[in-house]
Amino acid sequence: MDKRSENIPNIIIRRLPIYYKHLKKLKNRAKEYISSEELAELTGFSSSLIRKDLSYFGNFGRKSYGYDIYCLLQELSIIMGFNHPKNLIIVGAGHLGQALVHNKGYEERGYKLKGVFDKNPKLIGLFLDDIKIRSVEEMCDFVKEEKIDIAALTVPKGVAQKTAELLIEAGVIGIWDFTEVALKVPNNILLEEQHINEGLCKLSCKINQNFN
Amino acid sequence: MDKRSENIPNIIIRRLPIYYKHLKKLKNRAKEYISSEELAELTGFSSSLIRKDLSYFGNFGRKSYGYDIYCLLQELSIIMGFNHPKNLIIVGAGHLGQALVHNKGYEERGYKLKGVFDKNPKLIGLFLDDIKIRSVEEMCDFVKEEKIDIAALTVPKGVAQKTAELLIEAGVIGIWDFTEVALKVPNNILLEEQHINEGLCKLSCKINQNFN
Structure with a gap:
């Protein structure tokens, strides 16, 4: 049983695939870290909302580096149950x-x-x-x-x-x-x-x- | 020149087609009025956000009736430029x-x-x-x-x-x-x-x- 994927509010579930999509593109371009401000620019959500959403699932940030794109993608995949056939x-x-x-x-x-x-x-x-x-x-x-x-x-x-x-x-x-x-x-x-x-x-x- | 369609924030533009989609379904079921709470239930947005978004474009509400679905659909069509070929x-x-x-x-x-x-x-x-x-x-x-x-x-x-x-x-x-x-x-x-x-x-x- 995974604490992270219990009772995620619907409104957050709607945003997860959008984070996933943009992060995947960045990973394909070999980018390693992203700030909530950059992610806000890409998604149209506010940076404070993004920080709140992502903190809901754990701590992926590194001060002055931003979020680790690879780790965040892995975590989003798990939260969205991609490992569940x-x-x-x-x-x-x-x-x-x-x-x-x-x-x-x-x-x-x-x-x-x-x-x-x-x-x-x-x-x-x-x-x-x-x-x-x-x-x-x-x-x-x-x-x-x-x-x-x-x-x-x-x-x-x-x-x-x-x-x-x-x-x-x-x-x-x-x-x-x-x-x-x-x-x-x-x-x-x-x-x-x-x-x-x-x-x-x-x-x-x-x-x-x-x-x- | 139409005041209503100037510089709508991107974040609102993303929500307009979702309002439109749900309102159209309701109109097809011959429903006439809808409250912001009902619209919140359908869209997943909060009722206060919905009231704010819709007040951005004008006043479609009738006290105790809610929003006039037909008028709101008409207005959304104009705002989304459906009349522009x-x-x-x-x-x-x-x-x-x-x-x-x-x-x-x-x-x-x-x-x-x-x-x-x-x-x-x-x-x-x-x-x-x-x-x-x-x-x-x-x-x-x-x-x-x-x-x-x-x-x-x-x-x-x-x-x-x-x-x-x-x-x-x-x-x-x-x-x-x-x-x-x-x-x-x-x-x-x-x-x-x-x-x-x-x-x-x-x-x-x-x-x-x-x-x-």
């Missing part, structure tokens, strides 16, 4: 589902992509890399047998809620939702909504400011 | 690029998808819906001629920086970046990084808490 399926093998099959981010975060499902007979049986597209009819049994934790949902809006319910009944504990539907799930189910259009909103907002 | 291209017509062609979120936010580019001869000339995949060789001229504002970048990591530079030189003012590369762009260029793996990080973190 998780089984994933993708439901919906349209363009977005297929793009998700080719996502390179799973292994690093402890996810294993176990299967892809669709209802289109033209897709069923095809392989994407070494992953076979299976019929949604097999989905629930597969979730049970392969102990699937998370389902990425990229089905059409009209079947999103029903598909989510089937997945939950079969035993998934979380849904990575790309459908842009307001899914209703029980309180004990993790729901992570992925709205790519948020990026478009932010760009539009910034352009609007420049042009006014 | 923007031309978009997608560079990279792989799985993700093709998924982006089929994204339904452009029109609502004022974007017009004008073209898709790839270097793969097998893709060039094909149509995705009514959008023809063109050669990247034509990309820079197209940006100039069609007055493209934003390029969605879904090219392989190895060519991401070079492609971004070509686009910027040709005249785009913003890049919607899916490459997960640390792009270097001039200060006057808007860069919006879209990291879908942030969702996976948050799910992993929450699962880790449940299991510890």
Whole structure:
């Protein structure tokens, strides 16, 4: 049992992947230390908030050097449970589902992509890399047998809620939702909504400011 | 010139699409008013922060009713410049690029998808819906001629920086970046990084808490 990962407030959980993303880039550029001020510049959070967030998990700072990027990344990985293996399926093998099959981010975060499902007979049986597209009819049994934790949902809006319910009944504990539907799930189910259009909103907002 | 959209701090801009997303869902469910407390529950931000953010743009509250959802959505659309037309291209017509062609979120936010580019001869000339995949060789001229504002970048990591530079030189003012590369762009260029793996990080973190 790890004290560090108990009951982290949701609002901090939202910021952890952002710290992780920026620190990883810096590590790839062989940078060793970073100050909370530099991290504030990169993330848009205030330096005092960053110091508070990071002190929540331990002491990574070295006076006058700043934070040790390598140690901080290691610690963030542990806090975010990347060492805890998780089984994933993708439901919906349209363009977005297929793009998700080719996502390179799973292994690093402890996810294993176990299967892809669709209802289109033209897709069923095809392989994407070494992953076979299976019929949604097999989905629930597969979730049970392969102990699937998370389902990425990229089905059409009209079947999103029903598909989510089937997945939950079969035993998934979380849904990575790309459908842009307001899914209703029980309180004990993790729901992570992925709205790519948020990026478009932010760009539009910034352009609007420049042009006014 | 609209006072409301001048110099909105970056940190508020990050929250606007999140308000918009939740309010839109509520409007679709025919809800008329919402309190800052309810909005806090949905967004994870504190109710005092929400009141502060929204008062920044005007007064949408009605005592004992809460905020008028329709008015707030209208105002957020204006603040985020959805009424300002923007031309978009997608560079990279792989799985993700093709998924982006089929994204339904452009029109609502004022974007017009004008073209898709790839270097793969097998893709060039094909149509995705009514959008023809063109050669990247034509990309820079197209940006100039069609007055493209934003390029969605879904090219392989190895060519991401070079492609971004070509686009910027040709005249785009913003890049919607899916490459997960640390792009270097001039200060006057808007860069919006879209990291879908942030969702996976948050799910992993929450699962880790449940299991510890």
